Amino acid sequence: MRRQNTDRLYVLEIPLGNTSLLLPSAKIAEVISIGRLAPVPYAPDWLLGVTGWRSLAVPVVSFEGFLGGHRMLPGAGAKIVVLYPLTGRNEWEFVSILSSAEPRPRSVEEAGLVTAQEADLPNSPYVAGGLKTPEGRLLIVPDLEALKTTFYPF
Amino acid sequence: MAPSQHQYLRLVIGGSTFLLPSVMRYTIEQRDALSENTASQSPVAAWRTVRGTRWPAYSLGPDLATRPAGDWHRAVFLEARPQNVGIIVDEVQLLPRGETEIAKFTPLGPAPTRFGHLFDGAWVSGRDVTLVFEPTALIGYLQSLGE
Numbered sequence: 647m648r649r650q651n652t653d654r655l656y657v658l659e660i661p662l663g664n665t666s667l668l669l670p671s672a673k674i675a676e677v678i679s680i681g682r683l684a685p686v687p688y689a690p691d692w693l694l695g696v697t698g699w700r701s702l703a704v705p706v707v708s709f710e711g712f713l714g715g716h717r718m719l720p721g722a723g724a725k726i727v728v729l730y731p732l733t734g735r736n737e738w739e740f741v742s743i744l745s746s747a748e749p750r751p752r753s754v755e756e757a758g759l760v761t762a763q764e765a766d767l768p769n770s771p772y773v774a775g776g777l778k779t780p781e782g783r784l785l786i787v788p789d790l791e792a793l794k795t796t797f798y799p800f
Numbered sequence: 801m802a803p804s805q806h807q808y809l810r811l812v813i814g815g816s817t818f819l820l821p822s823v824m825r826y827t828i829e830q831r832d833a834l835s836e837n838t839a840s841q842s843p844v845a846a847w848r849t850v851r852g853t854r855w856p857a858y859s860l861g862p863d864l865a866t867r868p869a870g871d872w873h874r875a876v877f878l879e880a881r882p883q884n885v886g887i888i889v890d891e892v893q894l895l896p897r898g899e900t901e902i903a904k905f906t907p908l909g910p911a912p913t914r915f916g917h918l919f920d921g922a923w924v925s926g927r928d929v930t931l932v933f934e935p936t937a938l939i940g941y942l943q944s945l946g947e
Binding site: 681682684685686687688689690693696697698699701702703705707736738739741796797798799800 | 816862863864865901903904905906907908909910911912916918919922924925926927928929930931
């Protein structure tokens, strides 16, 4: 994870439908605008399709699909957050997450962010933890290992 | 990325475009050479009969699920064991060698066939993506559709 100066941990807030994801900035390769997504026959419901990026086909995932809700579809202002390949995967295996709006850089050490209680978090194996903003908004930290197991179950 | 040394067959199936590496033998048959399947419960759209053996041809949608055949003109038959198997196509075209640059691609989630994922590559042009069939999985999938 990218740290600057002393102990600041930089993350990106990725807005979803009703909540947000929080990912270390170091895990993110690029944020791109939404384009035409090519459907993948027989793909799971949480996979929206694939998009071309740097001569690679990058799967685009709706994280809501992992939270038991309806998958989010691209709307006006939506962005694609391209993640570096998950630990242990091949160098071409970039994946991406659909964001409902432009992601926002944040610092975990920001004043007012507190650790979310277990009762506040969605009951999902894909959620590693979370933070709450002073306004009570939940920022979910995804469990990337759990996602990797589901992405690549073979 | 260097241009691929393989040649690829461009297939338009149910309105969607896919590529198939021409590592396997195939034949393109016109509708006139096939007999329509009239059995209502069968997923087979038409049959190609060769020396007493008949090969099924399937009509697929863009999701690769079987669907009733509409107005069609040709099918591509792939050489396979125990029997060849065909797909009704809207268009078929052999792309010139070196014209395509194929990137490796790993589909996410469980494989839909016991032979693995249906795709193992992609041709990317800007933001547009054309998926490349993995031939063994495609044949296994088609043969699993039944008669």
